[in-house]
Amino acid sequence: MSSRHGKQGPQCRTCFDLDQRYIPQPDRDEESCSYGQANLHWISSDDLKRDRSCASCRFLKSAFDTLLNSGEIIGIPRGSEIVYYIAILDRSNNDSADKEFLKRKKLAQERYKSSQSLMIEMRCSTRRIGKKDEEGTREQFKVEIYTPPGAPPAPWKAVGAAGEVPTNPTPEQYAKTIQHWLADCDQNHSICQTDWKGLNGEKALLPRRVLDLSGGQIRLVETNSGQREHYVALSHCWGKKPLLETTRRTMADHMRGIPFSRLPQTFQDAITITRCLGLRYIWIDSLCIIQQDKADWEQQSALMADIYGRCYLNIATTRAGGGHEGCISGRWTTTDTLQWADEFARQVGDSDDEESGGKHVTLSKIRKCAVKSYRIPEARQDIRIRIAIDSAHEALQTPRWIPMHATTAPLLPRGWVYQERFLSARTVHFHANEMVWVCNVSQRCECKELDGTPVDGDGWSASKDRVVKLPQNSNLKSIHGLWRTIVEDASLLDLTYESDRLPSLAGLATRFARYLPRNERYLAGLWEGDLARDLLWEAGGSTTAGGPHRKRDEKGSAPSWSWACLFWGGSGGSRSALKWEYETKPKLAEWAGVKTYKQDPRVKIISASVEVDGQNKYGVVKGGRIVMEGPLCAVVVRNPPRPPPSSLSNVITVQEPSLQLDYDTPATAASAGGTVYCLFIGSFDERFSHDRTPHISHQGLILRPVSGGNFERIGRWTQHINEWVKNKDLWTRKSGVHKVSIV
Known part of the structure; x- marks a missing residue:
């Protein structure tokens, strides 16, 4: 019998021949459900x-x-x-x-x-x-x-x-490996130096406050305007135990000096590594932002894109679930x-x-x-x-599945850390398995499995590669689509305070704003340039047990049309992910379809506004309104139906069976009332390689009346246009155009 490579010779029918001449074929069960997983020879x-x-x-x-x-x-x-x-x-x-x-x-x-x-x-x-x-x-x-x-x-x-x-490597061993990676990046990756190294080769501007590690001391210093030097930024998880913080009361003491023994273990380890690298400055949020000071927090959180973008190196304590765990200890x-x-x-x-x-x-x-x-x-x-130590590789390649790696990488499911990975040109992850290097060009790790691999991610999640290439991307549809993917990923992550959901993406929003039209506004996590499309997010709350729930605050909250009005992530009691349609994502498998979106020409955004709580326009939102018009119908979801508001006296009523109603939360599904209103926004055309027949679906918002003649969003509806749907069921063709104010 000829071998795999056409040679003759003895072959073992038990094992995989390690000279690769013959590979036994696995027993195939045609009825097994492998979901794309390869059959194996056991x-x-x-x-x-x-x-x-x-x-x-x-x-x-x-x-x-x-x-x-x-x-x-x-x-x-x-x-x-x-x-x-x-x-x-x-x-x-x-x-x-x-x-x-x-x-x-x-x-x-x-x-x-x-x-x-x-x-x-x-x-x-x-x-x-x-x-x-x-x-x-x-x-x-x-x-x-x-x-x-x-x-x-x-x-x-x-x-x-x-x-x-x-x-159990020593700090010096860690530093030696990192220095090797830094040297390679310095010599070969000019794109990794655009933020921390100016056009004339000067070093980056220091943040307003940093920790100065010179002279064997640790001091908080306020930098001079225009002062330039290399510095390290720290990505870490605060954890449940209190951390050492800088407040107005402790600031003077910290500027005189902070004893090393007072620092939590994670800070001690990061400072030790920084010193072994021969670097003088490190930025740590709890010590360099004045805590319990709203004005300073707003100002510094708005500068995250610059703070992490300009750092010479970002140290991510990926293995540590809290500030007291440390990141230098035995690998497991x-x-x-x-x-x-x-x-x-x-x-x-x-x-x-x-x-x-x-x-x-x-x-x-x-x-x-x-x-x-x-x-x-x-x-x-x-x-x-x-x-095999591939948990580190998988965790950093697939942001959509990060929660599954919470055991070995508890830092990654934290909401604030997500943007830090994208904003930093170079990050070294201290994972439980090994160190992993990720820069704007490639990845590396100690076991060498990732060495040189592109930073493209898994395709379904947002990738560092696409964020890095924003300056070269002139396709606004693609930029808006990437932002929606980022929000999808971030909705899975945990925050101690749900009010941080928008601020935790402020740095990335700042970066996106540079490459969008000058006057395009950021509206509570959505972008004005593609606002109608952005409104078509799905929470999955009506079908997910313990799904996301809507937050209510006496001081106000994000408007109902913004995904930020809901609690997301594990801290909100849910792992339900935010979803948008995937027409801007690559086709990753032969069976996958390709979608295109077309907005209905009758849909028009008349005005849109948000009320920001503070000075950061990318930060916390406490209210907002969209006035728009488009085809609208009434749907009776339970008896007795409610009469329409006076502004919708001539709205048509359609039957529910041809519409799929996906409510944002279990609560809104249960309390939708007798009648809801469906606003049509646009259509999706999906085509498959094996079937050129277009699969068309219409989508829009589910609204219900609230006080003051306004409406609030409570979900998203879909109507699949199949052969069994007759023309009379296509209410979108015959419905009148109505103006609504959504808060």
Whole structure:
């Protein structure tokens, strides 16, 4: 039988041939619901044990016995043994539809010599010695086999080189790695220097206040106007314990000096790293912004785009969930893959799969394992095995799934940190697994898996690459679409104070304003230039248990037409994400459709205004109004129907079944009243590669009357234009145009 590469020779039918001549094909179950996940060829430990004539089998058996005998992976009850299954992952198989991204990634990996370790999926369980049946507890996770730096190449093509990640590095070791990354970026990435390095090569303007670390002291200093110097900015999670803060009362003391021992551990670690890098200044928000001073907070929060944009380096304490946890300590990862699989199984209702024998599989608890490598005895040279540390990679590539990485990266789900990642030209993340570098051009990490990869993200989430390229983007539709994606991502994140939802994006809004038409106004998280389109956000509150809820404040709140009128994120009791249609997002899979949006010509924004609470026009909003006109109808949702307001005396009434009513919150769904009003705004045309027939849907706002002749938004409606919808059901064609004031 000819091999994969057309050669003749012996082939092992048990394992993946590590010379890559033959890869066993997995058993395919056509009825299985894989949701795009690749079928894998699973090899049992019993099979590896039996096939001693194959060098690859002996090597793999030795590798996994070494890892399991370390005691890091799974506990073994007395009288039991570990049973495991492995499946080799084909790292070259990438289903992304973005061919340009793959080309850039390949070129970058060739230049940076990124990780080529052998990635393997592993399942572990236990069974009683002498018994056939496995016990219920299972764990599933990835491991990698590789040669460390400086070691000779492995005798198998499938085993490549990767970076070694020390378990407990010193501050000096951290700094040495960061300095290497900084030097490469300084020499090769001019776009990363545009903010912190002026046209004439001078250093960046310092923020109004910074911590001066010179002379072995730590002092808060107020800088002179025009003073330039390199400085570090800190991205950190405050946590639940009180942090050391600068207030009007403590400011003088902090300017005289702050004892190192008084600082929380996270601040101590960041200052230690800054000093090891040979830098004098660091900016930390709780110490450099005067706390409990509304005027100073408003002024400084409005300058976040400049503070983080001009920093020489942003240190992100990604692994720390609070200021007292620190970011310099032993590295660890988790074996929680099966927890995700169980959640997936629950969602698709697959509780009686064949693999578990129709029985409930007891999940293991999330287990913390030290990031540590083990030399494989069967190999004559230095080849190692470790639990894969790709949690850091996944967390930083997919903002839409950040909440799933809260265990190893508790900083990332925090709302304020989101914009800091985009605004800083260069960020080094202290993740629980390893350090990860992200600049305006590329990414790097200690294990070298990310080295040189583009910062494009996963496509569905906002990407740093697109934000960096705003100056070259003259397509206003694309810019507005990117902003909507940013808000979608940010709606998933947590804030201690929900009133910070708009201020936490103020820095990004400031940057976007530079590249939009000069007179385009920012209106409570929406942009005037595409306002009607921006109004078509969906909260999903009527279908999500514990969905977002509307906030009410005696001092006022964002208007009902703004997404900022709702509580979002975990702190608001919800993980429901804000959604807009995705016509400006790339087509990421062959089955995905391409959407285009067209606003109805009868829709017109007559006026729009917001009332800002304070001086920051991108900050807290306490009221607003939009006056607009467009086709409008009344919908009776329950009896008895309510008579229309006098201003809508001639509005037509339509039946609800042809409309999909998505209310913003469970409360508004329950209290919508007898009659609601549907304002038509625009249509979406979706086309698929396998079906050129256009799939058209109409969308608009669900409104209800409030006092003063005004209306408030309570949801978004959709009408899918299918064959069964007759012309008489298309109320949008025959409805009259009405003017409404929405508050």
